[in-house]
Amino acid sequence: MSEDSNSAILDPISSVTEGCRLPVLMSNGQDWRKAGYSTLAEIISIKETETRKLFYVHYIDYNKRLDEWVEEDRLDLRKIQYPRRDLASSTTTGLNTPKKTLTGATNSRPSSPGLTPQDPITGQSVLAAIQQKQQKLKKRKLDHSEEDDGRRSSIGSLTGSIGGLSDIELPPLTPTPTTTTTTTTTTTTTTPQQQQQQQQQQQPRQTGSLATHSEDHAITRIKNMKMIELGKFRIKPWYFSPYPQEITNLDCIYICEFCLKYRKSRKCLERHLQKCPFKHPPGNEIYRKGSVSFFELDGRKNKLYAQNLCLLAKLFLDHKTLYYDTDPFLFYVMTEYDARGYHIVGYFSKEKESSEDYNVACILTLPPYQRKGYGKLLIEFSYELSKFEGKTGSPEKPLSDLGLLSYRSYWKQTILEILIGLKPLEGQEKPQMTINEICEQTSIKKEDVISTLTTLELINYYRGQYILTLNKELVDTHRRIIDRRKVRIDSKNLHWTPKDWAKRGKW
Numbered sequence: 005m006s007e008d009s010n011s012a013i014l015d016p017i018s019s020v021t022e023g024c025r026l027p028v029l030m031s032n033g034q035d036w037r038k039a040g041y042s043t044l045a046e047i048i049s050i051k052e053t054e055t056r057k058l059f060y061v062h063y064i065d066y067n068k069r070l071d072e073w074v075e076e077d078r079l080d081l082r083k084i085q086y087p088r089r090d091l092a093s094s095t096t097t098g099l100n101t102p103k104k105t106l107t108g109a110t111n112s113r114p115s116s117p118g119l120t121p122q123d124p125i126t127g128q129s130v131l132a133a134i135q136q137k138q139q140k141l142k143k144r145k146l147d148h149s150e151e152d153d154g155r156r157s158s159i160g161s162l163t164g165s166i167g168g169l170s171d172i173e174l175p176p177l178t179p180t181p182t183t184t185t186t187t188t189t190t191t192t193t194t195t196p197q198q199q200q201q202q203q204q205q206q207q208p209r210q211t212g213s214l215a216t217h218s219e220d221h222a223i224t225r226i227k228n229m230k231m232i233e234l235g236k237f238r239i240k241p242w243y244f245s246p247y248p249q250e251i252t253n254l255d256c257i258y259i260c261e262f263c264l265k266y267r268k269s270r271k272c273l274e275r276h277l278q279k280c281p282f283k284h285p286p287g288n289e290i291y292r293k294g295s296v297s298f299f300e301l302d303g304r305k306n307k308l309y310a311q312n313l314c315l316l317a318k319l320f321l322d323h324k325t326l327y328y329d330t331d332p333f334l335f336y337v338m339t340e341y342d343a344r345g346y347h348i349v350g351y352f353s354k355e356k357e358s359s360e361d362y363n364v365a366c367i368l369t370l371p372p373y374q375r376k377g378y379g380k381l382l383i384e385f386s387y388e389l390s391k392f393e394g395k396t397g398s399p400e401k402p403l404s405d406l407g408l409l410s411y412r413s414y415w416k417q418t419i420l421e422i423l424i425g426l427k428p429l430e431g432q433e434k435p436q437m438t439i440n441e442i443c444e445q446t447s448i449k450k451e452d453v454i455s456t457l458t459t460l461e462l463i464n465y466y467r468g469q470y471i472l473t474l475n476k477e478l479v480d481t482h483r484r485i486i487d488r489r490k491v492r493i494d495s496k497n498l499h500w501t502p503k504d505w506a507k508r509g510k511w
């Protein structure tokens with residue numbers, strides 16, 4: 005028996021690699037060692053410190069906001085499932101560990117490509133890792149398509165040139181000056197898939213710059229910040245956000261709640277607050293009722309604030325990719341007012357010109373203000389703007405899990421409120437309303453109205469026509485929910501005129 009085999013038996017933790025799945029004790033969870041309870045998790049990354057070894061795990065079928073670094077004592081090493089790439093090896097990993105067998109489930113996330121514990125997790129390193137991965141994929145595709153050595157040599161020259169990065173979907177994280185360079189012309193073959201990708205890049209963007217992830221890149225799956233302090237709240241981030249490396253290494257970063265600039269220490273923040281000219285978000289206040297206000301910001305005119313807002317929002321949104329091009333967007337920031345100023349509660353963004361009639365690109369209520377009705381208030385305000393514009397709207401897909409719940413709840417309550425308050429006209433036995441009329445009154449898109457009515461099972465076919473039926477239990481439940489909603493949007497307090505951005509030329 006080799007020395008490596010002996011060490012594996014004596015120390016089974018050494019056989020745990022990225023991509024392995026095994027039961028892990030969750031924070032504040034029931035101990036599987038006492039009650040036989042286990043939560044299957046996947047090893048995303050491994051790092052070693054001077055005194056211990058840490059594992060970054062993702063709990064299968066749980067939201068990524070629960071991912072965390074755990075120590076060895078929280079791993080159940082008796083039930084390890086190895087990734088597919090390790091199935092070729094037939095060695096065992098320990099006395100109590102079963103042999104490696106192929107399970108039906110596949111990895112929910114691939115292992116980190118070329119990521120080492122020493123690599124800094126920053127915006128620049130994210131882009132570098134993506135570029136490296138895209139180069140490898142492109143070279144592999146070209147190698148399969150070539151048949152002679154001459155073509156293979158041209159592929160090698162291509163992967164070493166700037167042209168090898170043409171398939172990168174993310175824009176540069178920092179603006180770089182345009183330079184003209186002279187390169188040697190090489191003859192290369194392009195696959196139909198690469199031609200299609202190049203054509204898509206040349207076409208104008210159909211969705212906003214806050215677009216969805218094209219791939220689940222390993223480096224962005226690991227939380228890179230421990231804590232932030234925003235105003236009077238200390239908040240634990242949920243997801244990765246590409247703040248600078250010197251900031252992410254700190255135990256806590258301090259963010260000004262008025263301009264959203266970040267500082268390394270409380271002392272730096274106090275000095276900044278003495279000089280900060282803002283007591284509210286920059287832009288125009290277009291709505292105020294009580295202590296709640298909404299400010300409209302242009303992503304081109306208020307670029308720095310918009311970029312800082314995107315960095316902050318990325319800590320709590322995983323389904324969107326952060327871009328630094330905020331010019332095509334309008335931002336609507338909701339605040340609460342007190343004697344100290346206007347404190348940010350949440351925001352939503354929308355494209356100035358949306359080809360698919362999206363009225364929301366990204367929406368977020370900060371964790372300290374969640375479960376207080378502010379999420380529905382943001383949604384209601386977005387549809388109020390659509391009413392002023394005279395058109396229907398819908399949020400950009402996909403929505404986060406919490407966002408989807410909020411939207412479904414809002415659609416349900418808004419549609420039921422109209423149907424319950426509907427009265428029959430003269431000569432009618434029962435009130436009548438079409439789906440198009442519901443869309444006109446609510447500004448909710450027809451697809452969302454139909455899906456909501458179908459989910460509620462309100463549409464029925466009776467005597468050759470479709471009818472809407474409301475039962476007493478549903479009506480009573482709706483009224484109880486409405487009575488609990490204390491904060492609502494009052495259109496009389498909205499002072500806003502929609503702009504036709506198509507006629508304005510430049511934003």
